[in-house]
Amino acid sequence: MKEPIVYLNNRWVPLKSARISPLDHGFLYGDGVFETVRTYEGRPFKLAGHLERLVQSCRRIGLSMPKPAEKFPLLIDRILARNKIKEGMIRIAVTRGPGPVGLDPGLCPVPTLLIMAFPFIPPLESLYAKGIALKVVKTVRNIPEAIPSEIKSSNFLNNILAKIEAKQSGADEGILLNQKGDVAEGTISNIFYVKQNGLTTPSLKAGILNGVTRSAVIEIAKKKAFLSRKSFSARRASLPQKSASSPAPATKSCLPQKSTTSKSELDYRGL
Ligand SMILES: Cc1ncc(COP(=O)(O)O)c(C=O)c1O
Numbered sequence: 001m002k003e004p005i006v007y008l009n010n011r012w013v014p015l016k017s018a019r020i021s022p023l024d025h026g027f028l029y030g031d032g033v034f035e036t037v038r039t040y041e042g043r044p045f046k047l048a049g050h051l052e053r054l055v056q057s058c059r060r061i062g063l064s065m066p067k068p069a070e071k072f073p074l075l076i077d078r079i080l081a082r083n084k085i086k087e088g089m090i091r092i093a094v095t096r097g098p099g100p101v102g103l104d105p106g107l108c109p110v111p112t113l114l115i116m117a118f119p120f121i122p123p124l125e126s127l128y129a130k131g132i133a134l135k136v137v138k139t140v141r142n143i144p145e146a147i148p149s150e151i152k153s154s155n156f157l158n159n160i161l162a163k164i165e166a167k168q169s170g171a172d173e174g175i176l177l178n179q180k181g182d183v184a185e186g187t188i189s190n191i192f193y194v195k196q197n198g199l200t201t202p203s204l205k206a207g208i209l210n211g212v213t214r215s216a217v218i219e220i221a222k223k224k225a226f227l228s229r230k231s232f233s234a235r236r237a238s239l240p241q242k243s244a245s246s247p248a249p250a251t252k253s254c255l256p257q258k259s260t261t262s263k264s265e266l267d268y269r270g271l
Helices: 025-029 047-060 069-082 125-130 157-168 212-223
Strands: 005-008 011-014 032-040 088-095 112-119 134-136 173-177 183-186 193-195 198-200 227-229
Touching: 005 069, 025 088, 032 047, 047 069, 047 088, 047 212, 069 088, 069 112, 134 157, 157 173
Parallel strands: 134 173, 198 227
Antiparallel strands: 005 011, 005 112, 032 088, 088 112, 173 183, 193 198
């Protein structure tokens, strides 16, 4: 692959020569927000929804957007063209920017904007048939009273701890519960499952990210009259213990749970 070109603070630069200050508060404190957008055939999926959430995340942490949201679609077209990407992932990060050490956002007058685009590396085809192994982890999802869930924060330690735990147990992905013990979300995903022929997903009241993909899936499911419940407290025990012998059809953004998941892995009192 050719050296990727990224957009950093108003300039197009090769990834290998892109430089961010060691004093950037995004680096020092995880003080920033981001979005990841999948592209299909050169078109970003639900870009407006992602940009809306980026604006909202910035507003929620008192960070001024380095550019108005209307400027982003063109930048994104350009980054895809420059990197010749059709099936890809775009990552937009806005951080507090460089400033003296200290938590006060007032120390950082100029935010950092970094847009990168990478080719999408699809999961193995076999996983769509077999599914992946999930682990309900002990790490509890950050409570919205601490970090409001509408902020897509660059500080992903909560999710990283969950991922470490899942991997240590041999699973591919972790499921986080919220403080009440209800199913919340995956480490980088919202959760849907099929039970009694209906699609089920935790409510936003569970303190989860209002996922753009989640909204799209709900919209489609409603049209197809396939959504059984949404506003519910999904107790861990209500997760399907085993997926059906033929797993739920998965889109290229959703992977089914491995059909071999044992009962004990999902047993509510197991931890
Ligand atoms: C914790 C978490 N939940 C859900 C999602 C899915 O969000 P979206 O569909 O808006 O990309 C992500 C994506 O990064 C995530 O990190």
